[in-house]
Amino acid sequence: MEDSSSTVKIVVPPKQSFSKEWASDQKAFKGVPWGKAMMWIFLVSDTFVFSIFLISYMTVRFSTKAEWPNASEVFGLHVGHYNVPLLLIAIMTFILITSSGTMALAVKYGYERNRKMCGYLMLATAIFGASFVGMQAFEWTKLISEGVRPWENPFGAPQFGAIFFMITGFHGTHVTIGVIFLFIMTRKVFRGDFDTGRRGFFTSQKSHYEAIEIMGLYWHFVDLVWVFIFAFFYLW
């Protein structure tokens, strides 16, 4: 890589029509770091994966004769004498949004070379993410103990279980992977890898605060997917 110094300035070429830039020689996304472009392309492919899950959910829900279970009752929680609909899901939603906010700030402080703030915000993001996974594990346990299985459930259409486990399971896996990487990156930030340009263990490329933004892209995407799952699966 030619821009190996951690303080190198990337020259942004003047704006031109995007068809011209797409068709240009050697490099399409001028001025966009390759890691970021690759992350975006991965996220587009991941968008397709989640879209296919949500579309299969739509197909299954529209084509079944049995009544679809009422999500706000199935995912309700008893608090004292009250049955609060979707309580856990709402808390999970707010936690994920909070973690997205701390991640966005971590990216900002990373680019400002504020190592400590960046590190603490990354750590907070990781902890919020881990608590999200914990709540999801609780939710799965609750539903499994109530008899929800991928092939049957006591609330209505049997396809409900398959869709629930597949979609939330896949999203939960994404969150879990994100949390693992957040912890790894937090360690790198606190160790000062991004200030000294220490070479990575696997890639032997010099570390760069861009990596925080790329991590952030992935994490915001996980939040983005949850926005769609929350709307279509839990609220619809």
Next chain:
Amino acid sequence: MAEDTQQHPLKIYFQVWTLLFVFSAFSYWVDWYGFESYLRWGLILAFMLLKAGFICAIFMHMWWERLPIIAAIMLPCFAILVFVFIMWHESYWTLIVRRIYFAITGS
């Protein structure tokens, strides 16, 4: 865009953060108050798209990206809408066939 240009004031992050909380609360209230039918679906979709738009534009910095990469990300996503359209009709067809089959067999 280059790192030296990705400097945005703290304020905009907090504003978007607050907006995301408000929109989430609103979409939860849609369920809480038990809105039904088209009003419910319309509100859910509206809050969903607002949230997704703000996350994408501000948190993921897409607002400040160059058009070639925005187009490379956004244009393929329209294929999803085509697929939704196809499967929507497919699912209604399946439902009709099922209804006819169950009506004939009496199950």
